[in-house]
Amino acid sequence: MRAKLLLPLIVLLSPMLRAQQLEQATYSEPQAQTGLEIYVQNCAACHLSDLTGSFEAPSLNDVSFRENWGNRSVFELFDLLRRTMPPQSPSSLTDEQYEAVIAYLLRENSIQSSQENLIVSTERVLFAGGFNSEIPIEEQRTPLPG
Numbered sequence: 367m368r369a370k371l372l373l374p375l376i377v378l379l380s381p382m383l384r385a386q387q388l389e390q391a392t393y394s395e396p397q398a399q400t401g402l403e404i405y406v407q408n409c410a411a412c413h414l415s416d417l418t419g420s421f422e423a424p425s426l427n428d429v430s431f432r433e434n435w436g437n438r439s440v441f442e443l444f445d446l447l448r449r450t451m452p453p454q455s456p457s458s459l460t461d462e463q464y465e466a467v468i469a470y471l472l473r474e475n476s477i478q479s480s481q482e483n484l485i486v487s488t489e490r491v492l493f494a495g496g497f498n499s500e501i502p503i504e505e506q507r508t509p510l511p512g
Contacts, residue, residue, distance in 0.1 A: 390477065390494040391440045393469035393484035401470025404463050408452045417474055427474045436493040443468055444486045461486070468492075 406415065412423035419425040435443060447464050450456050459467075469484040472492065 388437055388491045388494045389489060391468075391472060391484060391490040391492055392480040392482045393472050393477075394481060395473075395479045397466050397469040397483045398473040398479060399470075401466035401468070401473075404459065404467050405470050408459065409467065412453070417471075426471055432475055432493050437491050437495070438493075439488045440468060440484065440490050440492060441486050441488045443471075443492060 405413075412421070413419050413426055414423075417425060417427040425431055444461075444464055447467065448457055448459075448461075452458065465484050465486060468486075472484070473479060475493070477493070
């Protein structure tokens with residue numbers, strides 16, 4: 367009888383327990399600097415040097431990006447980048463280069479660096495707790511045709 371009463375409680379609490387277990391991804395400053403160099407060579411043509419994006423290439427440092435990737439694992443972004451970027455030659459970078467680009471994106475989204483390099487894992491998330499409310503909210507840009 368107790369098991370029947372505990373099961374609904376466990377089901378209700380499991381999302382809260384999972385949220386408490388999320389660990390913010392970390393990266394080192396040298397890794398992010400390497401990521402900047404790789405970004406400039408492979409990503410800036412579409413996403414622009416300031417990460418604001420153009421045409422179909424989304425912004426990589428705005429509220430939408432942080433909300434979309436909040437509480438999602440580093441592996442999810444790594445896998446997406448590896449499968450689809452750069453568009454003209456997906457999977458053309460090494461795993462370490464994709465990791466460095468993600469480290470750069472974290473830095474540009476106000477995640478603090480550490481002594482530890484970014485490691486792709488399913489346990490660490492890009493933006494624990496969603497996006498940081500201390501980051502100023504930018505005005506949404508309306509895409510221009512053509």
